[in-house]
Amino acid sequence: MSYAFNGRRTAAAVLTAALLVPLAACGSDDSKKDSAAKAATGAPKANLTVLAAASLTDVFRTAGAAYEKSHPGTRVTFSFAGSQELAAQVKQGAPADALVTADTKTMDGLGPDVGTPTVIAKNRLVIATVEGNPKKVDDLKDLADTELKVVLAAPEVPVGRYSQKILDAQKIDVKPVSQEPNVRAVLSKVELGEADAGLVYKTDAATATDKVDAVEIPDAQNAIAEYPAATLKTSRNSEAAAAFVKWLSTPEAQKILRDAGFQQP
Template sequence: MSPTGRRAAATVLTAALLVPLAACSSGDDTEKGTAGSTPSGSTSTAPRANLTVLAAASLTDVFKTAGAAYEKSHPGTRLTFSFAGSQELVAQVSQGSPADVLVTADTKSMDKVKADTGTPAVIARNRLVIATGEGNPHKVDDLKDLADTELKVVLAAPEVPAGKYSKQILDKQKITVKPVSQEPNVRAVLSKVELGEADAGLVYRTDAESAKDKVDAVDIPDDQNAVAQYPAATLKDSGNAEAAAAFVAWLSSPEGQKILRDAGFQKP
């Protein structure tokens, strides 16, 4: 099927997914940025467009902030974010779901749809931490403690980038963990710990930081950790190619990078 036909065939499905989510006040899956007034003396030349950005779940909070900042400095552009596990986003792209930009939490996921994207650019990096309940009631000090069979540990599923990174670091240390559940994205892992349904879980540092009033973060030494990379790329089926490219480029700009750094993401 041609890109145009594939895009059209997926329109109904994607609309069914995005529209109800956009109406949710929680914004857990889809969040629309807030347009700001035109800054005095604005020289933005980015074309006006409504962009749909498929982004890894761990970018939920920072992209809401980035979206508001981008809309303010680029009048006429509206951003709609759809957040999910990178494997889910890749599946959407493969099925031809209409979107303009893809940002995953690992390069392997992006590589799976390289025929559908422009050249990716890594916009940030991240590392894992052990998330525990507030006050670390079970006294989890390091990765070895996760092997305790009396500890309720939750991990991201193996096909999720956070799950792959978790398996990588646990295997490297020869630590066997039997999780009580394996979640479809890293934010679901964080939620389990926040709600007390798990005693500990492996999440990105930025996820733990976003919930620091509800969870504690136990650092993992760099020599035992894994580095997550976040590539961003335009989608070839986008009907707003120029505007999509402008947003991807902005993510690597000083303004975009400052927002990412302030949220705890590391330099590309």
């Protein structure tokens, strides 16, 4: 009887060991894959959350897909809003890993909450009008027409500050029918016909060419918008976040930004 018991125990031990071997090998393989992915891309796998200015909505979706493709195992989730809203979220401790704003002032205002910022792109303003430009808006001074329904971004929003800056420089007094929380809201008002014209970024107007017309503003009367990117000090994926921010300045990312109409930093 003792021999039978020992035999069964030995057989059980052998079976258990046999089952554990592939599990151990699988764990080892996963570890090797993670290490290989990091070695190949220079970044560990992670689920990143990036807070980004509303004007980056379309281009960052394309950029995020490209980044995930070249960085297996990493997922990038974006949260888009006006830069001032994003800054408020950072100050409130929102769980995120990186931030990209549409101006340096907002980023600089966060001080120690962010890492060292890097400007990744630039932009310019245009006058967005209802498709076909029925009100015949030709330049900035036309926006002062009291018969024209003009919508602008609020002054605390980067595009709102840029807009006011160029209007003040030309001594043009505009009475907007509304002041919106971000550039996409301005564009939407024009798209829906709720406004005759609005000041938006050139790249935003380019996303709605079937609904709005874009009236160019001469360089001498325009403003340059700069987009700084930085990691957040509260990130739980600091290494992966730094890798993403660095990637935004690579030729691959810069081509995606230029194809969308953004200028080189």
